[in-house]
Amino acid sequence: MVSSFVGALFIASAAARYAPRSAESPMRLADLQLGNFARIEQTADGTIARFDWEQSSLTDTTIDRALASLPADARSLFQFASHNIASDAILETDSTFSGRECKVFLGDEDWPAEASWSALNSVINGALMKPLPQAHICYNISLTGIDQSACDTMNKSWTNPFSQLDDPIELLSPLYQGSTCQPPHIYDTQIQLAVNFARDTGVRLVVRNTGHDFAGKSGGAGSLSVWTHGLKDIAFIANYESEDYSDLAIKASSGGGHSPLSGSLGIGADHVLSMEFVVADGRYVTANKNNNPELFWSLRGGGGLTFGGVTSVTVKMHPDQLVASANWLVTTRKNFSTEAFKQGLKAYMKCHSQNADNDTYAYWKVFPSPDSIVMDMSPFFAPGKTVEEAKALVDPWVEDMAVLGITVEPKWTQYNGFYDAYNVSFRMEGVNSSGAATTSCMIPCPNWVNELVFDATFEALWQAVDEGISLICYNMALSWKKGGRPDNSVNPAWRNMLGFVITETVLNMTNPATDIIEERLNMTYGVMQKWRDLAPGSGSYLSEGDRLEPNFQWEAEGPDWVPE
Structure with a gap:
């Protein structure tokens, strides 16, 4: 069954919005020194041991047990796709993996019924959220009306990036949220079931970490949003071995971009050794040079959620320097x-x-x-x-x-x-x-x-x-x-x-x-x-x-x- 730790993780992430960190006291990167890392081992087949929360992933043999408590008509919302992307030879593009061409929106006839959302919340152990924009307290859009004191406090901290980074729906580029303050109907959930639910219902799927996105890709009105901000595990691999790399490595939750070290070491994707991710059929797979090599090539540079939702990445380590x-x-x-x-x-x-x-x-x-x-x-x-x-x-x-x-x-x-x-x-x-x-x-x-x-x-x-x-x-x-x-x-x-x-x-x-x-x-x-x-x-x-x-x-x- 789906681990309760996954649900707790997203609920804990959501709680961060009510106690944002101060810009004057951010978490220091120095806290991530090598001695503070957990250590994990490379397995006999060359893959890297998964983080605890990754080990609860669903497979073809376990998904039916995970869905057993649901009514029969609701189980179809969460099944894997009939094709297995990692193992089946698919010669032609199959549009069913991305769902219909136009995604459904709140108010559409095909928008999932409340019972479908309740089924999703049930199967992921209550991790589904329906958050409001932070600024809703400044508008008379609810029975509670305007909370002027809370609105004044929110206004003072609005430009503090942590007030946005630690929130499941706010973006550092607010343009793409629109200038109103209506609930955007964005939900957060366990990744595999989210992919299956979105594919089978036609709901737009997005993945959001911190919202540092100038183009609005990590947001979307009427979408099902997987909020990965709480996935922060880091582990040290003392003896990573592969055909072309034998040295120290780090496994960490995903994230990246261009870097002040890019000029001396190349871009981050150049140093990726392996990835764990959920593909469009809903299955959880590993990609490296020996496993799913075409997906491995595509993921290293293809952009977030283009080929799947990445949960962790194993990368090369380099010596510290002046x-x-x-x-x-x-x-x-x-x-x-x-x-x-x-x-x-x-x-x-x-x-x-x-x-x-x-x-x-x-x-x-x-x-x-x-x-x-x-x-x-x-x-x-x-x-x-x-x-x-x-x-x-x-x-x-x-x-x-x-x-x-x-x-x-x-x-x-x-x-x-x-x-x-x-x-x-x-x-x-x-x-x-x-x-x-x-x-x-x-x-x-x-x-x-x-x-x-x-x-x-x-x-x-x-x-x-x-x-x-x-x-x-x-x-x-x-x-x-x-x-x-x-x-x-x-x-x-x-x-x-x-x-x-x-x-x-x-x-x-x-x-x-x-x-x-x-x-x-x-x-x-x-x-x-x-x-x-x-x-x-x-x-x-x-x-x-x-x-x-x-x-x-x-x-x-x-x-x-x-x-x-």
């Missing part, structure tokens, strides 16, 4: 001209190739306003380097800025390990404006090293600044070689870029819908089209990309995924 880190602020309020600022910014961007070649990572922003322009470096991050070595990369630019009449004073710090460097160097990310719509572009290597192409690239970026549009840029090189030359589904655009640039427009959500749409399209086909024209097919990051991207398959996934 880190030199710096931050600085440059503003035109310091008595120098906008033209001098422009030339100084161009001089810094000319250093992108050299800095990336030295395995550094830089996260910088340019914020224009009517009376000033600010460049905020937070941080310049140099893994494996001393402060002296990192300064040697930055000081020539500082000297160039001095010639322009601009004083730059980087604040350098030497760290003995990555955890402290990361905790101190990166600021806690806040919650986006409710009208913020984001878009991004990966600008490839030739645009930074060919002088003529670089000039055109810089002018296109500067034109955005000149029009009052902010830039957020990551300078890093996620080389295939440094990642170990893996064969995976990561968008090739990641391998060829030196600058990942994000911008956004903040929509006035009180304007008429026609005005909002026009402003939104102006971003997609205005500033973003100019960036696309610099390097056609250069790519974009799915989680921080443009929801209206006209070539979304190529840009987000790469040329291998574009249908013929």
Whole structure:
């Protein structure tokens, strides 16, 4: 039967919304030092022992026992699909795995009856939740009416990211929740039964961890949502053995993204050794080079919930290392001209190739306003380097800025390990404006090293600044070689870029819908089209990309995924 621990886990996760952590006292990554990890072993067949909560997974032989307490007509909602994705040879695409083309919505004739939701809650031991948005206490939408005191308290903590991260339905990019405060009918449940229920009823299925998602993929009105935020197990594998890797490894609950170590070690998917996940037929499987190799290839770069709901990942371990880190602020309020600022910014961007070649990572922003322009470096991050070595990369630019009449004073710090460097160097990310719509572009290597192409690239970026549009840029090189030359589904655009640039427009959500749409399209086909024209097919990051991207398959996934 389904373990009661699974239900308790989701209930415990939900309770976090009523006691959010403080931004002043976040959990320190240093608490995750090696000595604090549990230890698990590799089994004789090469697979990794599962976490306790993973061992309760359902199989073809146990699912009938798990559903025995349900009425006969309700059991069909939770059965596995007739095809077994991991073992059956399916030569043609079978649309039944994703359900009907249009998902059902609350109010539709086919929306599951209350008895169906009750059956789901029963079979997962009461773990089903129907939460309200946090701000409901500020609106007269219930018998209790407005709770002004609680509303004032909620307003004060609204931009604290933990108030959103620890909530099952809130997002760090509120735009995709809509500007009303109606219950979104999102539920959380045990993963296998959720997949089966969603597939068989036609309800939209989403997976949400923290809600750090600029494109709204982890939310969805009228959806069944699997909230994985409470799955935080980490275990150490002392002697991992496979055909191409024999060393230390870590098994952890899933999560990821690009990293300040990506320039020196490659992207996270390059280091994945094995995955545990639930596929579209509802079965729980392992994927590695020997088990389900095609799914293993696809999962490493394919995007969240594209091929299944991942519950844990086994990855390579790497030695800790020195880190030199710096931050600085440059503003035109310091008595120098906008033209001098422009030339100084161009001089810094000319250093992108050299800095990336030295395995550094830089996260910088340019914020224009009517009376000033600010460049905020937070941080310049140099893994494996001393402060002296990192300064040697930055000081020539500082000297160039001095010639322009601009004083730059980087604040350098030497760290003995990555955890402290990361905790101190990166600021806690806040919650986006409710009208913020984001878009991004990966600008490839030739645009930074060919002088003529670089000039055109810089002018296109500067034109955005000149029009009052902010830039957020990551300078890093996620080389295939440094990642170990893996064969995976990561968008090739990641391998060829030196600058990942994000911008956004903040929509006035009180304007008429026609005005909002026009402003939104102006971003997609205005500033973003100019960036696309610099390097056609250069790519974009799915989680921080443009929801209206006209070539979304190529840009987000790469040329291998574009249908013929």
